[in-house]
Amino acid sequence: MTYKIAVSKSNIDVGTATSPNSFNYSSDYNTLKYYAVGSIQLSGSAIFPNTTTKFGTITHNLGYIPFFAFSVNAGAGSVYYPYGYVNVGAGVTEKTSVAAGTSDIRFKYDITNTSSGTVFGTVTFFLKIFRNNTGL
Amino acid sequence: MTQLIRVSKQGIDVLGTAGTVPNNLIFDSTLNTFKIIGTGSVLGTVTSGNLGTISVAHNLGTTPAVTGFIRMHSDRAIAPTGRQDVSGDSGYVFQSIAADGSSVYFVINSPFLGGISGTYNCMYFAFEPPLS
Numbered sequence: 001m002t003y004k005i006a007v008s009k010s011n012i013d014v015g016t017a018t019s020p021n022s023f024n025y026s027s028d029y030n031t032l033k034y035y036a037v038g039s040i041q042l043s044g045s046a047i048f049p050n051t052t053t054k055f056g057t058i059t060h061n062l063g064y065i066p067f068f069a070f071s072v073n074a075g076a077g078s079v080y081y082p083y084g085y086v087n088v089g090a091g092v093t094e095k096t097s098v099a100a101g102t103s104d105i106r107f108k109y110d111i112t113n114t115s116s117g118t119v120f121g122t123v124t125f126f127l128k129i130f131r132n133n134t135g136l
Numbered sequence: 137m138t139q140l141i142r143v144s145k146q147g148i149d150v151l152g153t154a155g156t157v158p159n160n161l162i163f164d165s166t167l168n169t170f171k172i173i174g175t176g177s178v179l180g181t182v183t184s185g186n187l188g189t190i191s192v193a194h195n196l197g198t199t200p201a202v203t204g205f206i207r208m209h210s211d212r213a214i215a216p217t218g219r220q221d222v223s224g225d226s227g228y229v230f231q232s233i234a235a236d237g238s239s240v241y242f243v244i245n246s247p248f249l250g251g252i253s254g255t256y257n258c259m260y261f262a263f264e265p266p267l268s
Contacts, residue, residue: 007141007165020173020264025163029171029264053223065205065213067261083217099212099221100205106212110225134259135177136207 004028032067033131036060042109043122046092051112057104060129065100067132072096073124085123091115096123105129141165170263173200177259182244187231190242190258194235196266202235204260206242233260 006026008014020029038058046052060066072085074094087094093112098105111121143163144150154160158167173196180190194200207213208228212221220227229245242258 009168020171021266023171024165024168026171029173031169031171051224055223065207067205068215070215083215086217095219095225097214097219097221099214099218101212106221108219108221112225132172132261134205134213135175136205136213136257136259 030132035062035066035129035131037129038127039124040107040127041122041124042107043120044109044111045118045120046111046113047118048113048116051110054109054111056107056125058107058127059104061103062129062131062133064102064133065136067130067134068098068100068105068127069130070098070125070127073126075122075124080126091117092119092121094121094123096125098125098127100134168265172261173264174262175260176240176262177257178242179255179257180242181255182228182246184246187243187245190244190256191239192258192260193239194260194262195238196262197237198266199235199237200262200264200266202233202240202260202262204233204240204242204258206230206244206256206258208254208256228256235260235262 004027006014007024008017008022012022040056042054042056044052044054071080071082073080074085085096095110097108107125109123113119142150144155144161148154148160176192178192182188205213205215214230216230216233218230231243231245234241240260
């Protein structure tokens with residue numbers, strides 16, 4: 001006999017439910033397991049017509065490439081971008097990227113001057129790392 | 137009487153008022169959890185100068201919520217909308233991930249002719265609830 005823990009959603013009989021959509025929790029299904037949170041700020045400047053790339057890292061030392069999630073704040077108040085930040089503005093283009101290795105997470109910020117003079121920019125990454133192994 | 141299971145974070149009284157705030161809890165049986173109902177991976181190739189789609193069947197019988205990661209060679213792995221982990225912006229882009237009732241699709245943009253061509257190792261997590 002298989003044992004498990006299951007909590008059904010409201011008005012659903014936990015004893016007969018089989019669909020994962022019927023449960024708030026079931027030990028039959030893996031979940032994302034929190035490991036660590038962190039943040040890092042990157043700043044850069046670029047003289048026309050160049051691109052400046054800034055890197056930063058947060059170490060996790062899990063020994064595998066983990067599931068990670070992040071958001072980016074570009075300093076414009078309380079707006080956070082959960083899939084990275086791309087800004088094509090007047091005289092400037094900014095792009096971000098986050099990449100995971102087996103021991104760290106690396107953050108990239110590209111700022112390109114598309115007009116004249118010097119442009120400046122700052123972004124802050126907010127990271128969550130989970131113990132789930134991507135297997136990559 | 138409503139019965140439930142709650143586990144609070146360290147330092148939080150699970151029986152007090154703070155114990156009713158979701159952000160103070162590790163687990164609350166009254167709140168749905170993000171359940172991983174499937175994972176999978178696939179190797180595929182996108183040639184330089186192209187926008188390519190690599191797909192893999194998920195066999196879940198429904199359209200799940202998905203996210204995933206791709207990795208090329210020994211590069212670091214990137215999430216959707218991520219860019220190759222190199223200086224500048226001349227590499228490949230993990231443009232998007234999508235799913236329908238049968239498959240998961242990884243859309244990869246390798247825009248620069250003469251640039252990156254190669255095999256991408258793609259993996260996904262599929263979550264409940266389904267999208268359709």
